[in-house]
Amino acid sequence: MVAVIRELLNKDQVKAIAAKLFSAEFVDGSSSGGPLGKDIKKNTQVPPNSPHYREMSELVLGAIKANETVAIKGMPRRILSPIFASYMTGNQYGEHIDAALMGPYPGMRTDLSMTIFLNKPDAYEGGDLVLTTDFGEMVYKENPGDAVLYPTHYLHRVNPVTKGRRLAIVTWMESMIPDPHQREIIGDLAETQAILTSSNVDKKAILMLEKGRLNLLRMWART
Missing domain, CATH: 2.60.120.620 (q2cbj1_9rhob like domain)
Structure with missing residues (x-):
C-alpha cells in the first residue's frame, strides 16, 4: 500500500x-x-x-x-x-x-x-x-x-x-495494525464506508460494514 x-x-x-x-x-x-x-x-x-x-x-x-x-x-x-x-x-x-x-x-x-x-x-x-x-x-x-x-x-x-x-x-x-495486509483491509473498509455514507445507501448496510471493520480492528489492533 x-x-x-x-x-x-x-x-x-x-x-x-x-x-x-x-x-x-x-x-x-x-x-x-x-x-x-x-x-x-x-x-x-x-x-x-x-x-x-x-x-x-x-x-x-x-x-x-x-x-x-x-x-x-x-x-x-x-x-x-x-x-x-x-x-x-x-x-x-x-x-x-x-x-x-x-x-x-x-x-x-x-x-x-x-x-x-x-x-x-x-x-x-x-x-x-x-x-x-x-x-x-x-x-x-x-x-x-x-x-x-x-x-x-x-x-x-x-x-x-x-x-x-x-x-x-x-x-x-x-x-496499531502491524501486518500490512490487515492494515490495507481495514483501510479499504473505512474508505468504502465513507463513500457509502455520502451516498443514498441503506443505513443498515453501512452499519453492518462498520460492524465488520470494527470487529477486525478489535481482533488485530495492538495498542
Whole structure:
C-alpha cells in the first residue's frame, strides 16, 4: 500500500518551515543511514538541537496526527520525530531499507515511512523518490506539502540531484495494525464506508460494514 496524501502541510505551513530552514544549520546526514550510510547517503539534515527544530517538528507531527487519510491508511500508534533533509547538486540516497527499530532503546517498530516534499518539482532536477514494490518501481516527485506514505519494508532510494536543491521531511510510524495486509483491509473498509455514507445507501448496510471493520480492528489492533 502506497498513499499519496495531497496537502498534508498547507501552503502557510510549508512557507513557515521553509523560512526556518533558510537560516537553519545543516549537518552531515550519513550518520542516520545505518551501516551503509557513509557509502550511499549523501545529504545534510537539521540536527535535533537546532534552535528551530522543536517548533518545526511539532508543526509537522500535529499535521500528521490531524490528517484523516493518515488515520485511515496508517492507523499510527506512535510517530517518530521527523528529519528535515536537504539534497544539493550531487547528493543522493542509494537503494536501502530503513531500520526495523528506531529511537531510544528498545526502539519503536517502523511499519510505515513518510516523505513530505517541501519545494516545487521544477526547483530541482533529479531527486525522485523511487520505491521498489511488488508491482515494479514507483517514482514520486510531488508538490510542496504533499506526502508519500509507504511500507517501511520496501527498498527505496532518492535519485541523484543534478541541479538545484531538494528539501524534504521524512518520518516513520508504528501502526496499531502491524501486518500490512490487515492494515490495507481495514483501510479499504473505512474508505468504502465513507463513500457509502455520502451516498443514498441503506443505513443498515453501512452499519453492518462498520460492524465488520470494527470487529477486525478489535481482533488485530495492538495498542
